[in-house]
Amino acid sequence: MPKGQPNEGLARLLDEADWTYRQLSAAVNRIGAERGLLLTYDESSVKHWLNGAMPRRNVRPVIVEALARRIGRPITLEEAGLGASPAMTGLEVAAPEHDLNTIEGLLDTGRADMDPSRRAVLTTALYSATLAVPGFGEADETLDRLEHQAAGRTVRIGPGDxxxxxxxxxxxxxxxxxxxxxxxxxxxxxxxxxxVASYLRADGPEAVKNDMRAAASDLVYLTGWMAMYERAHGLGQRYYRQALGLAKAANDQVTYCRTLRGMALQAANLRHANKALELADSAAEAAPSAGPRLLAFLRGQQAHGAALVGDQQLAFSRLTETEAALSRADNRRDAIGGYDQAAYFFHQSAVLYALGDVPGSITAMKASNRVRPPMEKQGNAHANGLLAQRQFEVGHIEAACATWNVFLDDYAALSSSRADEHFEIMRRRIRPYLKNARVRELNERAREMARQKAAA
Structure with missing residues (x-):
């Protein structure tokens, strides 16, 4: 679009979205916050864009994503009159499927995540709520791409690798x-x-190559989970989609549906209720013959998704199915994507909170905490952070302070963006209540811990 000319593409999309200037600016501010941008746009900003003013480069993908979420389909920068799309590096926009389903695409993501100078940019990659996820049985070219890149290989892998x-x-x-x-x-x-990238390029018996793709998919799924947990949602989504491609190439339905379930949780964390339920249902559909523990894992996420869209009957029905499936499972707990009583009560708490039953969610979270292994410091910190916020919400200030002190016990040893977020919320919530002796004690401990963290 020539500089200074009205942006007809953006105007058409705004009409299609049936949004006012205020609604678009509010959505841009909200989505910008997901990637760590403090934006304060208003109606006048949108008017300037429509008149031909070009937003900042790092804001353009945010505008496109806001419109895409509203309209319900992917939108390009060109379509919105916001310039040519940047190179698909995963740093500004979602990468295309052909990049995600290649070894080089996985290497690009991993190299950027290794490099502290690039990681700061990578972690602000924008989450897209409009990406379609293919079914497990749908044909794609993932395996062909992986095999093509491994052509001419001389290294061989075996079960030990x-x-x-x-x-x-x-x-x-x-x-x-x-x-x-x-x-x-x-x-x-x-x-x-x-x-891992070298292993994926190596030759070997077909069964071993499939096992390697499945193992790599598990690792990439875990890496996406960690990125999501660290609030790097665009990066997490990229890893998740790469895990899906590897799982399909390995014909590994278990990791495929686990990854979809992780994507459902990510959508729930970002308050995309319909997407969260859609992904949770897709995960369940991808594992029709799942064992009882995996079935519980999937039904629990479906229950949360149903609660987020306000379907109380379906949410409680799914919770009942979750409990029944878990009762049939053995006592084994997988390191990756495991599900146990602590996870069940955590889901129950999430469902009750989404449906407005805050006291019930507190009771369920306490039950989850009682059975969660103490060595899971990150999980305990997250659960106690949520529990304290809910106790505070219903006016149980001293109980919240006690829970926050337990949170701080774990937080001291953690390096976690999500735990940092809980810490910041705690300090903000207690500030108006410093006349309370328990609050003052907690505040003083938090100040000292903040000094220690800053000096570390």
């Missing part, structure tokens, strides 16, 4: 639980770049 990837994935999951994603995710990215 697959075991290495599985073992490293479990160990990274343990580090995540104990120390937080800020330590664990760069390790995962480095292992993907330095080892």
């Amino acid at each position: 697959v075991a290495v990837v599985r073992s490293m994935t479990d160990k990274i999951a343990d580090i995540l639980d104990e120390l937080g994603g800020a330590h664990a995710r760069p390790m995962a990215a480095a292992f993907i770049v330095n080892s």
Whole structure:
């Protein structure tokens, strides 16, 4: 679009969205906050854009995503009159499927995540709520692409190499639980770049190659989970989609549906209720013959999705199915994507909170905390952060302070963006209540911890 001319493309999309200037500006501000941008646009800003003023480069994808979410289909920068689309590096817009379903695409993501100078940009990549997710049985070219890139290979892999990837994935999951994603995710990215990509290019028996793709998919799924947990939602979505491609190439329905379930949780965290339910249902459909533990894992997420869209009857029905499935499972708990009593009560708490039953959600979260393994510091910190906020919400200030003190016990050892967010919320919530002795004690402890974290 020539400079200074009215932006007809943006005007057409605004009409299609049936939005006022105020509604578009509010959506842009809200979505900008998802990627760490503090935006304060209003109706006059939209008027300037429509008259031909070009928004800042890092804001243009946000405008496009706002319109895409409203209209319900992908939209390009060109269509919105906001310039040519940048190179698909995963730093500004969602990467196309052909990049995600290649070894080079996975390497690009991993290399950027390893590099601290690039990671700061990568973690602000924008989450897209309009991406379609193909069904597990739908034909695609993922395997052909992987095989093509491995043509002419001379290195061979065996079952021992697959075991290495599985073992490293479990160990990274343990580090995540104990120390937080800020330590664990760069390790995962480095292992993907330095080892896993080479394994995926190697030759070997077909069964071993499939096992390697499945193992790689598990690791990439975990890395996406960590990115999501660290509020790097665009990056997390990119890893998730790469995990889906590897799972399909391996014909691994279990990891495929686990990944879709992770994507459903991500959508729920970002308050995309309909997308959260759609992805949770897609995850369940991808695993029609799932065992009882995986079935519980999937039904629990469906219950949360149903609650987010306000379907109380379906939400409680799914919770009942979750409990029944879990009662049939053995006592084994997978390191990656496991489901246990703590997870069930956490889902119950999420469902009750989404339906407006805050006291009930508090009771369920306490039950979850009682049965969660104490070594899961990151999970405990997140659960206690939510519990304290809900206790505070119903006026139980001293109980909230007690829970926040337990949260701080775990937070001291963690390097986690989500735990940082809980810490910031705590300090903000208690500030008006410093006349309360328990609040003052908590505030003083928080100030000291903030000084320690800053000096570390």
